[in-house]
Amino acid sequence: MDSLSELNRVNTAREILRKKINDTGRTSIYDLTGLCGGFEICEEHLKLIETYVGPAIFSEKITNAGLNHLSGNSEIHNVVCFNRTSSAILSTIMALSKSFKKLVHYVPEKPAHPSIPRSCGIFGMEYFESDSLEEIISKIDENTLTVITGATMDHRIVSDEIAGKIISYAKSKNSPVFFDDASGARLRRLYGKFPALEMGADLVVTSMDKLMEGPRAGLLGGNKNLVDQIYSEGMKFGLEAQAPIMAAVVTALENFDLNTLKNAFERAEKIDLACFEAEKLDYEKTPTGFIIKNPSEEKLIETALKLLENYGIVTITAAGMPGASKNIRIDFCSKDAERISNEEIINAILNSLK
CATH class of the missing domain: 3.40.640.10 (Type I PLP-dependent aspartate aminotransferase-like (Major domain))
Structure with missing residues (x-):
């Protein structure tokens, strides 16, 4: 994607986020990027x-x-x-x-x-x-x-x-x-x-x-x-x-506590992604989650924006900075991951792809 298209994608994701938070609050958002960060100051x-x-x-x-x-x-x-x-x-x-x-x-x-x-x-x-x-x-x-x-x-x-x-x-x-x-x-x-x-x-x-x-x-x-x-x-x-x-x-x-990563690692190891095979999706597990990567870049971005709009799931594909990977990556390191089940995440992805 060129720089202007990347910026349009980011702005679209931000507009969706603003609307969801204004309508239903922060609890309707599930940041699963692994980059949600934090700004705690004593x-x-x-x-x-x-x-x-x-x-x-x-x-x-x-x-x-x-x-x-x-x-x-x-x-x-x-x-x-x-x-x-x-x-x-x-x-x-x-x-x-x-x-x-x-x-x-x-x-x-x-x-x-x-x-x-x-x-x-x-x-x-x-x-x-x-x-x-x-x-x-x-x-x-x-x-x-x-x-x-x-x-x-x-x-x-x-x-x-x-x-x-x-x-x-x-x-x-x-x-x-x-x-x-x-x-x-x-x-x-x-x-x-x-x-x-x-x-x-x-x-x-x-x-x-x-x-x-x-x-x-x-x-x-x-x-x-x-x-x-x-x-x-x-x-x-x-x-x-x-x-x-x-x-x-x-x-x-x-x-920083490495145990947070270990918990995400264990969840990623145990998650069953067999349903993706039936849909002929190219997927792979990562140390702390999984990646969907075989549709076209355009289809991946469209899917990621639907994930955000319909299910409140934030991915780098939708909201990440220009140049970031367009594969849809789900990461369990975020605190938000504790509030959403594996089944909900998988169903949201399958429905968004359709």
Whole structure:
């Protein structure tokens, strides 16, 4: 879809949401995106939401809690917060494009999240992506920024073996490794995978609203010198998180509980999707839900908008930002998932497809 069509889709979804909430209230909405996030701020921190006072307090808390979340080492790593994960990615490429002319990007399954190639386009970096380890290795040299996606938009997870080989080879070529771990920082923990920084990545970014109850913000961690360089570059353009977002990130990090993901994982494992086979639907289970993906992009969007209008089910396909996956993904990580049964979700999808 072109940018204008994407914007029309988002605006249509927002109009439906406004009408449903005005007519029947928030309880008629079931956000099953896995990106519903949250904006909890304790009373003590509410008093500190000021332009300069807030960041002075929250930055230290984010560093400490962020190092724990990303399994960083305080002696060599730093953690900072951006207003979006895409902002952290943009700032990283903006800063490192001054030293590296190429970006090589391994994704467990193509395509990559559009924020990375788009950022490369802005700063004139040559961009290459592949899901082939051999192709990626062949492209890495001393002029390369190496990027690894920890988990794709549809929750395909990189293996420790492949990530380890890429990191090891990149280091032998003096190529810094940037781990795009938007949801992967938590998904891969669910599978007992090694955190990116423990594997030797120089940088890692994760989203505070993906599979956790935080605001839509990006947490960047890694080598202190690189993080400081990237953060200072981002601040020139207002890409850093402001006090209210930082306060909510502190709460999200301090309250994060992997058991929430484990519960969603167990529900996803047990759900019976055999009825989709009778309808000849191409579906697959994800770690925390499932995906419908074989109709055309147009049909998927139409179905997602019907799911929203008729059943109040919010999906990324309907309401997500431009460039997001058009597959219909149902995620059980949201608090809303507790209020709707598997049978209700499946019937809503089948009826909407018809």
